Amino acid sequence: MKLSNSWLREWVNPQLSAQELADQITMAGLEVDGVEAVAGTFSGVVVGEILSAEQHPDADKLRVCKVAGHPDGEMQVVCGAPNARAGIKIPFALVGAKLPGDFKIKKAKLRGVESFGMLCAQTELELGDDSDGIWELPADAPTGTDLRDYLQLDDVAIEVDLTPNRSDCLGVAGVAREVGVLNRCPVKGPEIEPLAAKIDDSVAVTLAAGDACPRYVGRVIRNIDITASTPLWMAERLRRSGLRSIDPVVDVTNYVLLELGQPMHAFDLNKLSGGIKVRMAEAGEELTLLDGQEVKLKADTLVIADDKQPLAMAGIMGGLDSAVTESTRDIFLESAFFSPVAIAGKARSYGLHTDSSHRFERGVDYRLQEKAVERATQLLVEIVGGEPGPVHLRELTEVMPAERHITLRRARVSQGLGINLADDEIVDILTRLGLEKIEQDADGWTFLVPSFRFDIAIESDLLEELARVYGYNRIPSESMTAELSIEPRRESLLSQRALEETLLARGYSEAITFSFIDRDSSALFDPAAEPVALQNPISADLSVMRTSLIPGLCKALQYNLNRQQGRVRLFETGLRFVPAEGRELQQEPMLAGLAYGPRYAENWTGGKDWVDFYDVKADVEAVLARLGTQGEFRFEAGQHPALHPGQCARILRGDVEVGFVGTLHPQVQKQLDLPKSAYVFELSLDALGEARVPAFTPLSKFPEVRRDLALLVDADVPAASLLDCAVEAAGETLTDLKIFDVYQGKGIDFNRKSVAMGLTFQHPSRTLNDDEINAAVEAVIGQLKQKYNASLR
Structure with a gap:
C-alpha cells in the first residue's frame, strides 16, 4: 500500500x-x-503557456514557439513535440534549470533559430510514463508559477x-x-453526502451464491461525458500510489479503492443483457479479461454475470466485453462484499494478482459498500457529469458476518501486558480504534468489534491492540528469573554421536534422506506395513512416511552408482513412522547403514575382495561394543521381506529384537538395478538401552590355562548356541571362549560339521590345578553332548 x-x-x-x-x-x-x-529532482521549471507555434524554416519536425511564463516576459523556444500548439499550458524549463539526471538547460540554437528553454514531457521530469509529446497541463494552471509549487511535488x-x-x-x-x-488527533475525511437520484433506472441483482457474496450495491449513471479529462490532482494521487491514469471512470473507481479501501467496478450499461447475477462459474465457461487474457473459468470461481454470460471474475478482474470504452455513455457501478474465503487463492490459480483480489482475500469492510458508491458518484458527477439513479442494495442478512462481542477482563490486562493501565486509558484506546463499549461491570468491559476489523476476534486480540497503541517501547523489559536445578547426566547414557563416530571411523559417511518416500518403495521394503499418507505431498515420489530408513539409503546408493562411485558406505540416524492400531503414530529413532562395493578402498597393497555379510556384521558389533554390553547381544537367523532368506540375522538383546542385518533380497536388488549385492542393517536406538558404566577389575597374577576342543555336531546347529552352552557349563573360572575353526568336508559326515573352540581358564586369587580344569572341560563336553549330540573329533 x-x-x-x-x-x-x-x-x-x-x-x-x-x-x-x-x-x-x-x-x-x-x-x-x-x-x-x-518526483524527480529538478528546479527552474514553471507553468508556461504557448502563445504561438510556427513551423521552423529549416526543419519539418520543429516548431518555433512563443512561450509565456518567464519572469522577463515572452521567450522563444524551439520544440519538436507533435502536440506543441498555441493555447496550451505546459511545463517550461527556463535557461539555467536543472532536470533529473543532472541535466542543465542552456541557451541553444537549433537549425539557426535560437531557443531559450525547453518544453518538457512527463518522462523528462520523472512525473509519468508519457513521452509522446509535451505534457499538457490544465487550462486553469497559473502561468509563471513554479511547477513544484503548483503540483505540490515537495512530497x-x-x-x-x-x-x-x-x-x-x-x-x-x-x-x-x-x-x-x-x-490523539482528529481524523477528517471528505464529506460524502448522498446524491439524490435524478432517474429511476436500476438493474435487478440476484445473489445466487450467498455465502460468497451476501451483499451487493449497484447504481446506474446515465449520460456521462467519457471524453472529459481526469483532474490533475486525482491523476497525481493515483501516480503517487503506483497507479496509472486511464480514463475518468476507471480513475474514480481506483481512487475510491485507494481512499476508502473498497474495490469497485464499472460496467458499460448498454453491454449488459438483463440483470446482474452473482453466481459460481460453470466449468468451461470462457471470459476475456480486461488485460486481454482469455481464461477458462473453474467451477469454484465466483463470477458477476448477466442473463447471457459471465462479465467479470468477482473480486479479481472485470471482463473486456462489458468494459467502459470511449463510446460509453451509461454505466453501472458495482460495490460488493465478497467473503475472503471465496476469493482467497482464486487469482493465483489463474496466474493473476490485482489490487482488488489483494483486498478482498484479506477482508473488506462489509458495511462500506454504500459509502463507496456515494463517493464514486460524487466524483463522477463532478468530472464526467451524468444522471445518477437510486442506490440499489441487495443483502442476504442470514449469511452476513455476525456481530462480534468480546469481553475484556480487567485482570487480564496487567497479566497479559505486564503493566497496569488505567480504566479510562483502556476504554479510550479501544474506542478510538473503532470499538464500541456496550457493557461494563466490576470485572471488565464488553466491546462491539467494528465491521472493518476482521482480525479482532478474541480477548487476546484486544490485549495486542492495547500494547500496540500504548507503545511497545513504553512497556518495560524485565528479565525472567527462575530457580533451575541441574540434573546430573547418567554415565550409562551413551550419546547418539558416539555411535555415529564409530561408523565414521569404520569408513562410513553420514547421509540425510527424506522422511517420506514413494508408496512403491515402501511396499518393496516393508510390504506388511500400511504407511501414513501425506495429505499434501510435494510430489508422487514423496507421498508416504517411511517405516524404515533402508529405502532412503538404497536410493542414495543408486544416486552414487549413477555417478561412478562404486564403493559406498552410508549410515543415517532418523525417525521411522510406524502406524499403530488404536494408538497414535509411533515415531521411533533408528540407526541404519548400507555397504556396497569392494571391501577396501582402492590401493596398491589391498585385495579386490567384495564386501560380505560378515564385514557388515562386524560393523554392527563395533557399534554394539560402544555400549560395553556386547555380551548381552546375540545374532539369530531371521526373515525379512527385503533381505536374502539365507543371509539375514535378527539382533536380540535378551528376548527383545533391536534390529537386523543382512543382504538385500535378489528380487529387490534386481528391481533397484544393482549390479551386485548390497548389505544393510537397521537398529532401534531406543531398544539398544543404556550402556554399562565402566568399572575396574584387578588383573589376576596367576597363570591362565587353555584347552582346545574339536567337536562334531549337526550342521544346522548355530555356533552361538554352542558357545552359550559351553559358558553355562564351564563355571566362573572360564575367562575367554572363542571358535577358531569350522570344518565340513572329507572325513566328516555330510550332515555334520567340526567346530573347534578354545577355552581359557584363570582364577583371580590362586593357581588352578589340573583336576579343576579337567572337571570343567568334562562338564562342557557332557553338556554339549546332551543338548546337541556333540562328540569329540
Whole structure:
C-alpha cells in the first residue's frame, strides 16, 4: 500500500515529519518499507503557456514557439513535440534549470533559430510514463508559477507493507484512522453526502451464491461525458500510489479503492443483457479479461454475470466485453462484499494478482459498500457529469458476518501486558480504534468489534491492540528469573554421536534422506506395513512416511552408482513412522547403514575382495561394543521381506529384537538395478538401552590355562548356541571362549560339521590345578553332548 504524505495529511495532520510518522507507523505494527520522493529532482521549471507555434524554416519536425511564463516576459523556444500548439499550458524549463539526471538547460540554437528553454514531457521530469509529446497541463494552471509549487511535488510517498490481517489499512482512510489513534488527533475525511437520484433506472441483482457474496450495491449513471479529462490532482494521487491514469471512470473507481479501501467496478450499461447475477462459474465457461487474457473459468470461481454470460471474475478482474470504452455513455457501478474465503487463492490459480483480489482475500469492510458508491458518484458527477439513479442494495442478512462481542477482563490486562493501565486509558484506546463499549461491570468491559476489523476476534486480540497503541517501547523489559536445578547426566547414557563416530571411523559417511518416500518403495521394503499418507505431498515420489530408513539409503546408493562411485558406505540416524492400531503414530529413532562395493578402498597393497555379510556384521558389533554390553547381544537367523532368506540375522538383546542385518533380497536388488549385492542393517536406538558404566577389575597374577576342543555336531546347529552352552557349563573360572575353526568336508559326515573352540581358564586369587580344569572341560563336553549330540573329533 503506497500513499502520498500530503494526501494522508488532508485526513489527519500530526505534528511529525514524514520520517517520524513512518517510524511511528512501523512501531505500531504497520511496517513502512520506504519513504521516497514523488518526483524527480529538478528546479527552474514553471507553468508556461504557448502563445504561438510556427513551423521552423529549416526543419519539418520543429516548431518555433512563443512561450509565456518567464519572469522577463515572452521567450522563444524551439520544440519538436507533435502536440506543441498555441493555447496550451505546459511545463517550461527556463535557461539555467536543472532536470533529473543532472541535466542543465542552456541557451541553444537549433537549425539557426535560437531557443531559450525547453518544453518538457512527463518522462523528462520523472512525473509519468508519457513521452509522446509535451505534457499538457490544465487550462486553469497559473502561468509563471513554479511547477513544484503548483503540483505540490515537495512530497513523499510512504509505502506500507501490511501483514495479511490488517486489511483495514489498505486505504488512506484506514491508515489515517491509525495515525489519529496513535497521536490523539482528529481524523477528517471528505464529506460524502448522498446524491439524490435524478432517474429511476436500476438493474435487478440476484445473489445466487450467498455465502460468497451476501451483499451487493449497484447504481446506474446515465449520460456521462467519457471524453472529459481526469483532474490533475486525482491523476497525481493515483501516480503517487503506483497507479496509472486511464480514463475518468476507471480513475474514480481506483481512487475510491485507494481512499476508502473498497474495490469497485464499472460496467458499460448498454453491454449488459438483463440483470446482474452473482453466481459460481460453470466449468468451461470462457471470459476475456480486461488485460486481454482469455481464461477458462473453474467451477469454484465466483463470477458477476448477466442473463447471457459471465462479465467479470468477482473480486479479481472485470471482463473486456462489458468494459467502459470511449463510446460509453451509461454505466453501472458495482460495490460488493465478497467473503475472503471465496476469493482467497482464486487469482493465483489463474496466474493473476490485482489490487482488488489483494483486498478482498484479506477482508473488506462489509458495511462500506454504500459509502463507496456515494463517493464514486460524487466524483463522477463532478468530472464526467451524468444522471445518477437510486442506490440499489441487495443483502442476504442470514449469511452476513455476525456481530462480534468480546469481553475484556480487567485482570487480564496487567497479566497479559505486564503493566497496569488505567480504566479510562483502556476504554479510550479501544474506542478510538473503532470499538464500541456496550457493557461494563466490576470485572471488565464488553466491546462491539467494528465491521472493518476482521482480525479482532478474541480477548487476546484486544490485549495486542492495547500494547500496540500504548507503545511497545513504553512497556518495560524485565528479565525472567527462575530457580533451575541441574540434573546430573547418567554415565550409562551413551550419546547418539558416539555411535555415529564409530561408523565414521569404520569408513562410513553420514547421509540425510527424506522422511517420506514413494508408496512403491515402501511396499518393496516393508510390504506388511500400511504407511501414513501425506495429505499434501510435494510430489508422487514423496507421498508416504517411511517405516524404515533402508529405502532412503538404497536410493542414495543408486544416486552414487549413477555417478561412478562404486564403493559406498552410508549410515543415517532418523525417525521411522510406524502406524499403530488404536494408538497414535509411533515415531521411533533408528540407526541404519548400507555397504556396497569392494571391501577396501582402492590401493596398491589391498585385495579386490567384495564386501560380505560378515564385514557388515562386524560393523554392527563395533557399534554394539560402544555400549560395553556386547555380551548381552546375540545374532539369530531371521526373515525379512527385503533381505536374502539365507543371509539375514535378527539382533536380540535378551528376548527383545533391536534390529537386523543382512543382504538385500535378489528380487529387490534386481528391481533397484544393482549390479551386485548390497548389505544393510537397521537398529532401534531406543531398544539398544543404556550402556554399562565402566568399572575396574584387578588383573589376576596367576597363570591362565587353555584347552582346545574339536567337536562334531549337526550342521544346522548355530555356533552361538554352542558357545552359550559351553559358558553355562564351564563355571566362573572360564575367562575367554572363542571358535577358531569350522570344518565340513572329507572325513566328516555330510550332515555334520567340526567346530573347534578354545577355552581359557584363570582364577583371580590362586593357581588352578589340573583336576579343576579337567572337571570343567568334562562338564562342557557332557553338556554339549546332551543338548546337541556333540562328540569329540
